[in-house]
Amino acid sequence: MSAATIDGKAFAAGLRAEVARRVALLKERHGLVPGLAVILVGDDPASQVYVRNKGIQTREAGMRSDEIRLPATTGEAELLAHLHRLNADPAIHGILVQLPLPAHIEERAVIATIDPDKDVDGFHPVNVGRLSLGQPGFVPGTPKGCMKLLAATLGDLSGREALVIGRSNIVGKPMAQLLLAANCTVTIAHSRSRDLPALCRRAEILVAAVGRPEMVRGDWIRPGASVIDVGVNRIAAGGGKTRLVGDVAFAEAREVAAAITPVPGGVGPMTIACLLENTLEAACRKAGLPLPE
Numbered sequence: 001m002s003a004a005t006i007d008g009k010a011f012a013a014g015l016r017a018e019v020a021r022r023v024a025l026l027k028e029r030h031g032l033v034p035g036l037a038v039i040l041v042g043d044d045p046a047s048q049v050y051v052r053n054k055g056i057q058t059r060e061a062g063m064r065s066d067e068i069r070l071p072a073t074t075g076e077a078e079l080l081a082h083l084h085r086l087n088a089d090p091a092i093h094g095i096l097v098q099l100p101l102p103a104h105i106e107e108r109a110v111i112a113t114i115d116p117d118k119d120v121d122g123f124h125p126v127n128v129g130r131l132s133l134g135q136p137g138f139v140p141g142t143p144k145g146c147m148k149l150l151a152a153t154l155g156d157l158s159g160r161e162a163l164v165i166g167r168s169n170i171v172g173k174p175m176a177q178l179l180l181a182a183n184c185t186v187t188i189a190h191s192r193s194r195d196l197p198a199l200c201r202r203a204e205i206l207v208a209a210v211g212r213p214e215m216v217r218g219d220w221i222r223p224g225a226s227v228i229d230v231g232v233n234r235i236a237a238g239g240g241k242t243r244l245v246g247d248v249a250f251a252e253a254r255e256v257a258a259a260i261t262p263v264p265g266g267v268g269p270m271t272i273a274c275l276l277e278n279t280l281e282a283a284c285r286k287a288g289l290p291l292p293e
């Protein structure tokens with residue numbers, strides 16, 4: 001049996017179109033244009049690509065996009081001053097500081113300075129707490145996107161055995177919280193877990209977010225499982241070329257799973273689409289308006 005491929009690229013395009021439709025209604029009915037500010041410190045090539053794509057897709061959704069590019073030598077105080085200014089700017093509803101930051105800047109202090117109600121990345125401790133308490137807040141784009149793909153694939157997730165491999169603050173931990181909130185039985189595995197293949201073989205839902213190319217093998221997968229691969233790893237492909245692979249050995253896993261996300265074109269495109277959805281929600285909440293239907 002060959003698994004259904006979960007087309008995250010198409011799903012994300014649909015979500016972006018839905019956000020754009022609602023943004024147009026918000027503008028038409030209330031004269032309100034959601035605004036997203038993205039700060040990039042330094043010139044990390046991957047971060048530059050992400051930030052450029054965020055800007056393009058924000059504008060395509062009809063929102064205002066502010067990009068603030070700062071040199072790698074920028075001091076922490078200067079970065080915090082930008083955040084204070086954006087927190088106070090009524091035209092800006094979402095603020096995102098692209099990670100990783102240069103080593104001399106303390107990430108924790110930066111995230112804590114963002115107004116939690118503009119923290120569309122969902123990284124501020126207040127939003128992490130809200131997620132854990134089941135209160136409304138902002139959920140990080142990548143795990144939010146994974147949940148949307150799972151809901152579209154499986155419908156109700158109640159009672160399912162879910163395994164999350166990876167315990168990062170950006171993906172693993174919020175993913176586990178979201179699966180728990182959806183009534184899954186959740187296990188979190190990590191580098192110290194014993195017998196990872198055995199843990200995987202129990203999982204009806206397997207989310208791999210470890211950053212190790214093709215670590216999860218086909219014979220680790222429970223037959224009929226839904227597999228969400230968050231990994232984006234660049235590996236040598238011969239002839240001096242490289243290619244992207246996930247954390248799951250795709251060709252093997254698709255013979256066993258019922259549904260699986262590819263890399264690229266699976267989870268990746270969902271992250272920005274969910275960020276845009278969060279920015280729209282931030283603008284509506286700030287104005288005390290419901291999401292336009």
Ligand code: GUN
Nearest residue numbers: 096097098099100121141
């Ligand atoms: N770096 C890699 N992923 C992300 C993300 O989702 N948000 C931010 N701010 N930085 C990142």
